Amino acid sequence: NAGVTQTPKFRVLKTGQSMTLLCAQDMNHEYMYWYRQDPGMGLRLIHYSVGEGTTAKGEVPDGYNVSRLKKQNFLLGLESAAPSQTSVYFCASSLEWYEQFFGPGTRLTVL
Amino acid sequence: QKEVEQDPGPLSVPEGAIVSLNCTYSNSAFQYFMWYRQYSRKGPELLMYTYSSGNKEDGRFTAQVDKSSKYISLFIRDSQPSDSATYLCAMRLSSGAGSYQLTFGKGTKLSVIP
Numbered sequence: 001n002a003g004v005t006q007t008p009k010f011r012v013l014k015t016g017q018s019m020t021l022l023c024a025q026d027m028n029h030e031y032m033y034w035y036r037q038d039p040g041m042g043l044r045l046i047h048y049s050v051g052e053g054t055t056a057k058g059e060v061p062d063g064y065n066v067s068r069l070k071k072q073n074f075l076l077g078l079e080s081a082a083p084s085q086t087s088v089y090f091c092a093s094s095l096e097w098y099e100q101f102f103g104p105g106t107r108l109t110v111l
Numbered sequence: 112q113k114e115v116e117q118d119p120g121p122l123s124v125p126e127g128a129i130v131s132l133n134c135t136y137s138n139s140a141f142q143y144f145m146w147y148r149q150y151s152r153k154g155p156e157l158l159m160y161t162y163s164s165g166n167k168e169d170g171r172f173t174a175q176v177d178k179s180s181k182y183i184s185l186f187i188r189d190s191q192p193s194d195s196a197t198y199l200c201a202m203r204l205s206s207g208a209g210s211y212q213l214t215f216g217k218g219t220k221l222s223v224i225p
Contacts, residue, residue: 004154031211040119042217043155043199050211058212090154097143097203100213102154 002026004103006091012109013081021076021106023091029101031094032074033058034066036087037105043090049074081110114138117200117216126225130187134200134216137181141214142205144176146185149197149218158198159185190223197221 007022023032034046045058049068063085065077074093078085086109092100117134124130132146143162147155159174161167161183167174173186183202187194200216 040217042117043215045212048211056211092154097210099157099160102156104154105152 004093004101006103006106010107014111017081018079023074025093029093029095033092034076035090038087083110086110115214115216119217121220123222126223128190130190132185132198132219134183140204141202143203144183145201147199192223192225195222
């Protein structure tokens, strides 16, 4: 079992560029989440999904879109990247609400 | 006031010391309390989980919840260098619209010196 994997691991973007972060899990979990982690701010929920075809906004959704077309994948999109979106992005999945399994993270820099 | 407050540290202790990590919170509706451990450049991993008030022990780790004071603690006995990491508290509601979300503290960075 690979658990939760994230692609890519690192990325540098210029302001205004777009990109998609891919999260995949092989644990057959219903729930999936996207977080960002910034120094001094902790982990903040961007969007989440409670099942295939569903998505919902978290604490900091502005500037991001998500899709969950397949149960095992959760995509996070940045349509027009801004320097404020420089962060480490973590995907997580869970079967039950309390135990979220996290991926290794994607380090994104927006210049 | 942020919903969950956690001293970011850093906290440095000698090997073998007892470590106490704490979080306070403002929302009395939180019912589930968790501690995650995050090693440098890795994703967080669940350490312990408790429901409502009380204590829970797992090896060298003990989690305590005092709902009357809105205060949770994680104790690490006989600390080891391998315990060096950032510890994040997290909590969630039992029901309602916000129950899908975990609210995290900012994390406390711990270093255990050999």
